[in-house]
Amino acid sequence: MKFSSRFPILQVGVIAGVAYASAVVYVVAANSPKAAPAPVDHGGATYVGEAVCIACHATQNNQFMHTAHANAFRLNPKNEAQKVSCESCHGPGSNHLKDPISPSNRGSLVGFTKEWGTPIEKQNAMCLTCHQGEQRMFWPGSAHATQNLACSDCHNPMAKLSETGLLKKATINETCYTCHQQQRAEFAKRSHMPLPEGKMSCVDCHNPHGSTTKPALKADSVNELCYNCHTEKRGPFLWEHAPVRENCLTCHNAHGSNHDKLLTVARPFSCQQCHGNPGHQTTFFNAGQSVGGGAGVNSRVLGRSCQTCHSQVHGSNHPAGARFQR
Amino acid sequence: MKTHPRIPLRAVVSCLGVALASTAAATPFADSATGVGTVLGNTMSASTTKARPQDPAWEKAKHTPTGQMYQLPFAMPKAEDIKKLASGWEYSGQVEVGFVGGDVDERNAQFRMYQDPDNGAYVNNFSLQMKKPAGGYFVELTGGGAGQHDQYYGLQFGRYNDWKVKLYFSETPHVFTDRYRTLWSGLGTGTLTLLPGLTPGGTASTAVDNASVASVIANTPLTTLSLVRKRSGVRLDADLSKTWKGYVSYALEKRQGARPFGAVWGNNPGNTPMEVAEPVDYSTHDVLAGVSHVSGQNAFNFRVSASIFQNHISTLTFEEPYRIANVAGVTTVPAAGAFTQGRMDLAPSNQAYNARAEYTRAMPDFYRSYLTAVVSFGRWRQDDSLIPYTSIPGIALANVTLLPGGGWDTTGSLSRQTTGASVDTRLLDLTYSINPSSDLNLKAKARYYETDNNTDPFLAVNPNAVYTDADATTAGNQTRGLTYEGLTGVWGRLLNDGSGQSVLLGANANPAGNVAIRSSPFGNKQFKFGPSADYRLNKISTANLSIDREINARENRERDRTWEDRAKLGYVNRGLKNSSLRVSYEYGQRRGSDYNSTYYDENFSSALFPIPTAAGTNVTSWAVRGNNGMRAIDLADRDQHVVNVRLDTMLRTNLDAGLSLQGREAEYPNTTYGLTGHSQRSANIDLNYQPSPKQTIYAFYSYQLGRLRQHSISSQGGAAVTIGAVTPLGTITPANAIEIGQAPGGPIFPLLNAWTVRSTDRNHLAGFGLKQELGKGAILNVDYSYSIGRTRIGYTYNVGGAINAANAVFAGDRMPDLATDVGFLDASLSIPLTPRISARLFYRYQKESIRDWHYRNLAATPIVPGANAAALPNVLMLDAGPDDYRVNWYGVTVQLKL
Known part of the structure; x- marks a missing residue:
C-alpha cells in the first residue's frame, strides 16, 4: 500500500508523528519510570459509615x-x-x-455537581474504580472524554431521574439531546428513525463511552451497524452496488431527512450524483415532468423515482439483476 | 397491510396488571456496547414518564459538571412505605389502564408510521419491582401498550451485583402507505394474482386493458402496506469470579407485512413500470456471548456473535395486466401474450459471524500510559440457490440453439447454481497513550479495517446454448458460442422476463446497449493512523490537536485508492464561572489515485468484441460508459471544513442555557460533474428554567440549513460516436473513440446539454414544555413542538440543450418545494384520588402536512397514460404517497399503585 501523496498536510502529519515518536523515545530514554500514581488523596479522612x-x-x-x-x-x-x-x-x-x-x-469529599467543584478527573476516576473495562474500554480518548465530560454530565448515580440507566434526564434520548440538539432536530424531520416514538434510542447505534470508530458506533463500520436491524440488506449479493457495499451513509442520513427513506437528497437527483451514463441517467428531470406539470410526464420523477424500476438498489440476487431490476 | 390480527392481550394483561398493581419504573435493558433494542417503550412512554410526580423533598436544583440543570428526581416511596411480604420480599408497582378516544383510529400512514394507538380500552403501562434484601434478589417487570403493535414487555430477575436474566418482547410497526391501490390479491405473499377483471398478459387490445385496470383501481379500496417488527430476547449476565464476567443472549426478530416495491417488465428498457408490493416475512436469530475481565492494570473483552437472517419468501411472482409484443429476435409460445408474469428474487437468506477481542493494558508506572488493542474477524455469507433468468417458458432466440437442459426458464441456463458469496471483515485497532507530564497527554492511533469480498464474479451466460452461426465480428471459430473468462455460451441476460435485447443474438452480434455480462464484487481496505495531543492550558481549560490520515484501497472501483488527511484542533474551557465552552475545527482533504472512468468496461459485452475500425462504423457501444468528467461522490477529491461550538451557561441558579453551532462545508475541487459541493449548518438553543420545585419550564429552537450542488450533461440529442467523424474534440479514430465518446463536449455529451441542480434544505424546530404541580398532588404537564421542513430544488440549463424551449416553459427554474410541517402537543393532568389511586387525563394533538412533487396528483391519476388510450401507459403509480393528517385524541386513565 502506497502512502505517498503530494499534499503538505501529510508532511505535517509525518513531522508530527516523528515528533511524537521522538518525544516518546526521549521520555523513555531520559527519564526513569515514575512511581505509580498515589491513591486518591482524601486528606487523611476516615470512613464514618453510611448511617x-x-x-x-x-x-x-x-x-x-x-x-x-x-x-x-x-x-x-x-x-x-x-x-x-x-x-x-x-x-x-x-x-x-x-x-x-x-x-x-x-x-x-468527591462531589458530582458543578456546584461542588470536584475536578473532573477526580470524579471520573472515582467512577472508574468500579466501572473500568467492559463497555467503557474505549472511554480514554473517546470524543466525550476529549471534551472533558464527566460521567455525571450524563448520569446521576444516586437519584431516580430516569427510568433506566441512572441518567440525568428521563430517557437516553433526552439525555443525549441536551448536547446533541442538532440530532434532535433531525429526528423531527419527515423521515426519521423511530426515536421520537420511543422505539429506539441513541444507544442502539452509539456507545457514548467510546468505540473504535470516530462517531462511537457500536460496530466496526457503518454498514455492520446498519445490518444489525436491516439484515436483509447485508447480502452479499450476486450483483452489488458499490457505494451500498461500502457505506450506507453515501445515500442516507442516519438520523433524519426532509426526503423519503432518509435520503440525503430527493430522487432522482440522488442517483444522478454518480450516474452519468448516456440515456435517462443524464436526463435533466424537472418540474414539467410530474403529473400536471404541463409537459411530458416522466415516470422517473414520480413516486419512488429510479427505484420504481431499479427496485433492488441495495443488491440483487437474480441472475438478470445487473441493473437491480429483478 | 395488516397481515396479522392483533394479539388479544388487552384483557389478559389488564387482569395481570391489576393483579400486580407508586411509581412507573422500567428495567435497565441498555447496554451501550452490545446489541440493539436498548429501550422498551412506545409513543406514550415519554408522556407517561413526565407525568410522574417529582420528589417534593428535593428542593434545590443542581447542575452537572458542565452546568446543565439536573431535573428533579421522581417521587419515590420512603423505606417505611415499601410493602413487605412475610417471605421477606419487598415490592412496589403500579398499573395504568383506561380509555383512549378521539381521532386516534386515524389510518394515515404518516401518523401511524411507528406508533399504533387505537380507540378503546388501553393498558398504558404497568410495572412491578420486587426485592428480597436477604440475599439481594430482585424481580422487575414492565410493559405497556398491551395488544397494540407498539407493545412492549420486559422481565428481569437476578441477584444484585451477581447475576441477572433479562427477557423482553417489543413490537415496532412501520407503516409505509395507506393509499396503495392494489391490482392483485395475495399481498404479503410471494404470489400476486391479478384481481378479477384483469387478464394476465393482457388482452389483444391495450385500450381494453387500460379500461380494465382503471376500473379495478376505481373499485378497489385503498390498502395499507406496513410491516411489524417483533423482537424478543433473553440475556444472562453473570459475575463468573471477582474479575471475570460473562453474558450470553439470544434474540429473535420477526418482520412480517408488505412494503411498496417497483417492477419494470416488458421490452428493454421496460414498459409500464408499476408499483407492486414486496412481501416481508423475515426472521433473524441473533446469538451473542462474551466474557470480560478486569484485573489490576488489565482489561479484556471477548465476544462472539452470530446473526442468521432468513427470508421465508424468496421470490415474488406478479402477474402483468398488459400485453407486450415480442422484441426483435425473440419468439415465444404462444406468439402473443406469453409474458403473463414477472418474477423478482427477494433478499436472500444470509448469515453473519463475528469474533472480537479487546484488550487494554494500563502502565501507571510508566507515565500513566496505556495500550489498547482490538482484533475483530467476521464473515458475511450467502449461498442461496439461484433462480433462472426468466419464469416464462418456451422462449427462443434468433440465431441461438438451446442445448438440452439449457432453457432460459431453467437453472441449466446459469453459469452457476448458487450465489457462493462471502465477505470477510477484519479489524485491527491499536491505541497507545502516554502522559509525559501531568498536563500533556499524547496518543497514537492506528486502525485497519477490511471487507474482503471473496465472491467470484457472476458471469451472465447460458453455457448450454450455442449460436447457430459464427460471429462475424470475432476472429476464429465461435460456433460453440463466445468465450469469456473461461466460459463459452450465449451471453447476456434475459432481463425483465421478456426482453431479448439484453442477449447477444449471434450473427453479426455487437454489444448494442452494452449488456452487463459480469458482476463486480466490491471490497475495501481502510487504514487510518495518526497522533493526537491533549494539553492542559491551565486548571480550567485544555486544547487538543489530532492529525490523521485515512487510506482506502478499494476493489473494483474507478479509483484504486483514496487518502484523506484530517487535522482537528479543539479547545475546552469548563472553568468559566457559570459556563462551559467547547470549540473545535477540523479540516480534511481527500485525494486519490487516477480516476478510471472506463474501469467497468470489462463487465460489459463490449469486452467480448474488439472495437470496429472501419470508417463510418458506429462504435458508441464500445466507447461510452459514461461522462468521464463525473466523479462518484465517495471517491471524489474533497476539501472539508467542520466547525463545532457549544456553550453551556447557568444564567441563574435556576435557569440554564445551551447554545450550539455546527458548520460543515465540503467542496469537490476536481469534480466537474456529479456532486460538486454540499454544506450543513445549524444553530440551536435550549433554555431550562426551574423557578420552584413545583414548576419546570423548557424551550428550544433549532435551525438547519443544508445545501447541495450537482452537475451533469444530458446525452439527449447527442450524436453517435462514429469512426472518422469530426468533432470539436478531434476526428474520431479507434484509438481515441473511447476518450472522445466519454468526454464532455464530445458527440454524446454536448456542453449545451449541461445542467445544474441546487438543493437547499431549511428546517426549523421549536418547542416548549411545562411541568406544574397544581396542589394536592395534581400535576399538569405540557409538551409542544413544531417542525418545519422545506426543500427547494432549483436548476439551471440551456434552452435547446438539456430540454427544448417548449418544455422549458413548464420546467421553469425549480421544482415545487418539498414541504413538511409537523405539530405535536401532549398535555396531561394527573390527579391523585387516594394515596393509591390517581387519575390522568391526557390530550394529544398531532398534525402533519406534506407536499411532495413525487406524488403530485397521483391520488387522482394512478395510471399515467401513454400516447393515447390504446397505448401502454407510461407508468402505474399505485401508491398515492403521503397525505396530511390532523388528529385530536385524548384519554382517561387510572393508575393503581400496589
Missing part, C-alpha cells in the same frame, strides 16, 4: 435506596469499598464532618 451520612442526608438516601448502586452496595457488596456505600463514591467523610457546610471544605 452517619444518612443522619443528615435522609432526602438523598430516600432516592439513593432505589438505585442499582444502593442495592449492590447494601445487599450484595463485592468488596470492602462497596460496603461503605455512600463513601465508596464520595470518599471517606470524616473531614467533611468537621465542617460540613463550609464551601472551603468541599475538597474533603
Whole structure:
C-alpha cells in the first residue's frame, strides 16, 4: 500500500508523528519510570459509615435506596469499598464532618455537581474504580472524554431521574439531546428513525463511552451497524452496488431527512450524483415532468423515482439483476 | 397491510396488571456496547414518564459538571412505605389502564408510521419491582401498550451485583402507505394474482386493458402496506469470579407485512413500470456471548456473535395486466401474450459471524500510559440457490440453439447454481497513550479495517446454448458460442422476463446497449493512523490537536485508492464561572489515485468484441460508459471544513442555557460533474428554567440549513460516436473513440446539454414544555413542538440543450418545494384520588402536512397514460404517497399503585 501523496498536510502529519515518536523515545530514554500514581488523596479522612451520612442526608438516601448502586452496595457488596456505600463514591467523610457546610471544605469529599467543584478527573476516576473495562474500554480518548465530560454530565448515580440507566434526564434520548440538539432536530424531520416514538434510542447505534470508530458506533463500520436491524440488506449479493457495499451513509442520513427513506437528497437527483451514463441517467428531470406539470410526464420523477424500476438498489440476487431490476 | 390480527392481550394483561398493581419504573435493558433494542417503550412512554410526580423533598436544583440543570428526581416511596411480604420480599408497582378516544383510529400512514394507538380500552403501562434484601434478589417487570403493535414487555430477575436474566418482547410497526391501490390479491405473499377483471398478459387490445385496470383501481379500496417488527430476547449476565464476567443472549426478530416495491417488465428498457408490493416475512436469530475481565492494570473483552437472517419468501411472482409484443429476435409460445408474469428474487437468506477481542493494558508506572488493542474477524455469507433468468417458458432466440437442459426458464441456463458469496471483515485497532507530564497527554492511533469480498464474479451466460452461426465480428471459430473468462455460451441476460435485447443474438452480434455480462464484487481496505495531543492550558481549560490520515484501497472501483488527511484542533474551557465552552475545527482533504472512468468496461459485452475500425462504423457501444468528467461522490477529491461550538451557561441558579453551532462545508475541487459541493449548518438553543420545585419550564429552537450542488450533461440529442467523424474534440479514430465518446463536449455529451441542480434544505424546530404541580398532588404537564421542513430544488440549463424551449416553459427554474410541517402537543393532568389511586387525563394533538412533487396528483391519476388510450401507459403509480393528517385524541386513565 502506497502512502505517498503530494499534499503538505501529510508532511505535517509525518513531522508530527516523528515528533511524537521522538518525544516518546526521549521520555523513555531520559527519564526513569515514575512511581505509580498515589491513591486518591482524601486528606487523611476516615470512613464514618453510611448511617452517619444518612443522619443528615435522609432526602438523598430516600432516592439513593432505589438505585442499582444502593442495592449492590447494601445487599450484595463485592468488596470492602462497596460496603461503605455512600463513601465508596464520595470518599471517606470524616473531614467533611468537621465542617460540613463550609464551601472551603468541599475538597474533603468527591462531589458530582458543578456546584461542588470536584475536578473532573477526580470524579471520573472515582467512577472508574468500579466501572473500568467492559463497555467503557474505549472511554480514554473517546470524543466525550476529549471534551472533558464527566460521567455525571450524563448520569446521576444516586437519584431516580430516569427510568433506566441512572441518567440525568428521563430517557437516553433526552439525555443525549441536551448536547446533541442538532440530532434532535433531525429526528423531527419527515423521515426519521423511530426515536421520537420511543422505539429506539441513541444507544442502539452509539456507545457514548467510546468505540473504535470516530462517531462511537457500536460496530466496526457503518454498514455492520446498519445490518444489525436491516439484515436483509447485508447480502452479499450476486450483483452489488458499490457505494451500498461500502457505506450506507453515501445515500442516507442516519438520523433524519426532509426526503423519503432518509435520503440525503430527493430522487432522482440522488442517483444522478454518480450516474452519468448516456440515456435517462443524464436526463435533466424537472418540474414539467410530474403529473400536471404541463409537459411530458416522466415516470422517473414520480413516486419512488429510479427505484420504481431499479427496485433492488441495495443488491440483487437474480441472475438478470445487473441493473437491480429483478 | 395488516397481515396479522392483533394479539388479544388487552384483557389478559389488564387482569395481570391489576393483579400486580407508586411509581412507573422500567428495567435497565441498555447496554451501550452490545446489541440493539436498548429501550422498551412506545409513543406514550415519554408522556407517561413526565407525568410522574417529582420528589417534593428535593428542593434545590443542581447542575452537572458542565452546568446543565439536573431535573428533579421522581417521587419515590420512603423505606417505611415499601410493602413487605412475610417471605421477606419487598415490592412496589403500579398499573395504568383506561380509555383512549378521539381521532386516534386515524389510518394515515404518516401518523401511524411507528406508533399504533387505537380507540378503546388501553393498558398504558404497568410495572412491578420486587426485592428480597436477604440475599439481594430482585424481580422487575414492565410493559405497556398491551395488544397494540407498539407493545412492549420486559422481565428481569437476578441477584444484585451477581447475576441477572433479562427477557423482553417489543413490537415496532412501520407503516409505509395507506393509499396503495392494489391490482392483485395475495399481498404479503410471494404470489400476486391479478384481481378479477384483469387478464394476465393482457388482452389483444391495450385500450381494453387500460379500461380494465382503471376500473379495478376505481373499485378497489385503498390498502395499507406496513410491516411489524417483533423482537424478543433473553440475556444472562453473570459475575463468573471477582474479575471475570460473562453474558450470553439470544434474540429473535420477526418482520412480517408488505412494503411498496417497483417492477419494470416488458421490452428493454421496460414498459409500464408499476408499483407492486414486496412481501416481508423475515426472521433473524441473533446469538451473542462474551466474557470480560478486569484485573489490576488489565482489561479484556471477548465476544462472539452470530446473526442468521432468513427470508421465508424468496421470490415474488406478479402477474402483468398488459400485453407486450415480442422484441426483435425473440419468439415465444404462444406468439402473443406469453409474458403473463414477472418474477423478482427477494433478499436472500444470509448469515453473519463475528469474533472480537479487546484488550487494554494500563502502565501507571510508566507515565500513566496505556495500550489498547482490538482484533475483530467476521464473515458475511450467502449461498442461496439461484433462480433462472426468466419464469416464462418456451422462449427462443434468433440465431441461438438451446442445448438440452439449457432453457432460459431453467437453472441449466446459469453459469452457476448458487450465489457462493462471502465477505470477510477484519479489524485491527491499536491505541497507545502516554502522559509525559501531568498536563500533556499524547496518543497514537492506528486502525485497519477490511471487507474482503471473496465472491467470484457472476458471469451472465447460458453455457448450454450455442449460436447457430459464427460471429462475424470475432476472429476464429465461435460456433460453440463466445468465450469469456473461461466460459463459452450465449451471453447476456434475459432481463425483465421478456426482453431479448439484453442477449447477444449471434450473427453479426455487437454489444448494442452494452449488456452487463459480469458482476463486480466490491471490497475495501481502510487504514487510518495518526497522533493526537491533549494539553492542559491551565486548571480550567485544555486544547487538543489530532492529525490523521485515512487510506482506502478499494476493489473494483474507478479509483484504486483514496487518502484523506484530517487535522482537528479543539479547545475546552469548563472553568468559566457559570459556563462551559467547547470549540473545535477540523479540516480534511481527500485525494486519490487516477480516476478510471472506463474501469467497468470489462463487465460489459463490449469486452467480448474488439472495437470496429472501419470508417463510418458506429462504435458508441464500445466507447461510452459514461461522462468521464463525473466523479462518484465517495471517491471524489474533497476539501472539508467542520466547525463545532457549544456553550453551556447557568444564567441563574435556576435557569440554564445551551447554545450550539455546527458548520460543515465540503467542496469537490476536481469534480466537474456529479456532486460538486454540499454544506450543513445549524444553530440551536435550549433554555431550562426551574423557578420552584413545583414548576419546570423548557424551550428550544433549532435551525438547519443544508445545501447541495450537482452537475451533469444530458446525452439527449447527442450524436453517435462514429469512426472518422469530426468533432470539436478531434476526428474520431479507434484509438481515441473511447476518450472522445466519454468526454464532455464530445458527440454524446454536448456542453449545451449541461445542467445544474441546487438543493437547499431549511428546517426549523421549536418547542416548549411545562411541568406544574397544581396542589394536592395534581400535576399538569405540557409538551409542544413544531417542525418545519422545506426543500427547494432549483436548476439551471440551456434552452435547446438539456430540454427544448417548449418544455422549458413548464420546467421553469425549480421544482415545487418539498414541504413538511409537523405539530405535536401532549398535555396531561394527573390527579391523585387516594394515596393509591390517581387519575390522568391526557390530550394529544398531532398534525402533519406534506407536499411532495413525487406524488403530485397521483391520488387522482394512478395510471399515467401513454400516447393515447390504446397505448401502454407510461407508468402505474399505485401508491398515492403521503397525505396530511390532523388528529385530536385524548384519554382517561387510572393508575393503581400496589
